[in-house]
Amino acid sequence: MRKRVIVIGAGPGGLAAAMLLAGHGYQVDVFEKQPYVGGRNASIMEHAYGVFHPVGGVNQLSKAMAKVVQEHGGAIHLNQGVKLYSYHVASTVGLMLLPILAPKTHRELEADAISLGIAMQITNILRDIGEDLERKRVYLPKDLMNEKGYTIEMLYNQEINPAFISIWEDLAIEAKRFYEEGLQSLHKYPISSQLPLKGASHLYRAILEKIRKEEYRVFTEKHYVTSLQKQTILTSIL
Numbered sequence: 001m002r003k004r005v006i007v008i009g010a011g012p013g014g015l016a017a018a019m020l021l022a023g024h025g026y027q028v029d030v031f032e033k034q035p036y037v038g039g040r041n042a043s044i045m046e047h048a049y050g051v052f053h054p055v056g057g058v059n060q061l062s063k064a065m066a067k068v069v070q071e072h073g074g075a076i077h078l079n080q081g082v083k084l085y086s087y088h089v090a091s092t093v094g095l096m097l098l099p100i101l102a103p104k105t106h107r108e109l110e111a112d113a114i115s116l117g118i119a120m121q122i123t124n125i126l127r128d129i130g131e132d133l134e135r136k137r138v139y140l141p142k143d144l145m146n147e148k149g150y151t152i153e154m155l156y157n158q159e160i161n162p163a164f165i166s167i168w169e170d171l172a173i174e175a176k177r178f179y180e181e182g183l184q185s186l187h188k189y190p191i192s193s194q195l196p197l198k199g200a201s202h203l204y205r206a207i208l209e210k211i212r213k214e215e216y217r218v219f220t221e222k223h224y225v226t227s228l229q230k231q232t233i234l235t236s237i238l
Ligand SMILES: Cc1cc2nc3c(=O)[nH]c(=O)nc-3n(C[C@H](O)[C@H](O)[C@H](O)COP(=O)(O)OP(=O)(O)OC[C@H]3O[C@@H](n4cnc5c(N)ncnc54)[C@H](O)[C@@H]3O)c2cc1C
Pocket: 008, 009, 010, 011, 012, 013, 014, 015, 031, 032, 033, 034, 037, 038, 039, 040, 041, 044, 080, 084
């Protein structure tokens, strides 16, 4: 199995490192918070002046480096702001717990534990939109809001319209994918850890379903899974 390396940032520095590592046979994943590669090169040459600027081609170098990474089996993950944030605030906790939950297999479970942390944090973000807004915090990705035509004014007006639902659902689908990734290696945990982990994941996932049923009223209500619902969910996974 190829050793995996994660590079944060697809500026010229990150891409050069990624390209060299990929060339040396590592499985490289580059995570970039912006929706484009090139870092400061890209923002100056392409985004400030537009792609038709005569020197816009400077960033071609970054694009070529990204291509080399991909040709060596690596991947460039753009627009990763929410996922990286989720990694820092949630997956890191999972990584610290992992040697306790799975003393013998923790090394091989790291990638899936990271996924589970991201899934849970995206769930938190989707549940706490209203509460975060009161503190003037917005965790919904700006690009996704732009793409769907949902403005910051609409958010502050607490508008639950089709654009808002579409943003919420896109993120919920991402969360679902991360839950599935996170649980795919459940059988590699000791039996004593499997149930708590599966239980916690299912209880958290249920929050998303609850919000859907409550017609996405995240601005005025905080959605919980009731004790009775928790019991039902836990019984169903036994
Ligand atoms: C005004 C100006 C003009 C310049 N002109 C030239 C020039 O003519 N020729 C030249 O060779 N150089 C030029 N440079 C310098 C060049 O842009 C930088 O040297 C180069 O971009 C540095 O590359 P880097 O990868 O180290 O950092 P950056 O380009 O800053 O890339 C860092 C990347 O990491 C991403 N990132 C940061 N934090 C995170 C995180 N937590 N998660 C995910 N992603 C993250 C950022 O979004 C960014 O894409 C210029 C710079 C400036 C500001």
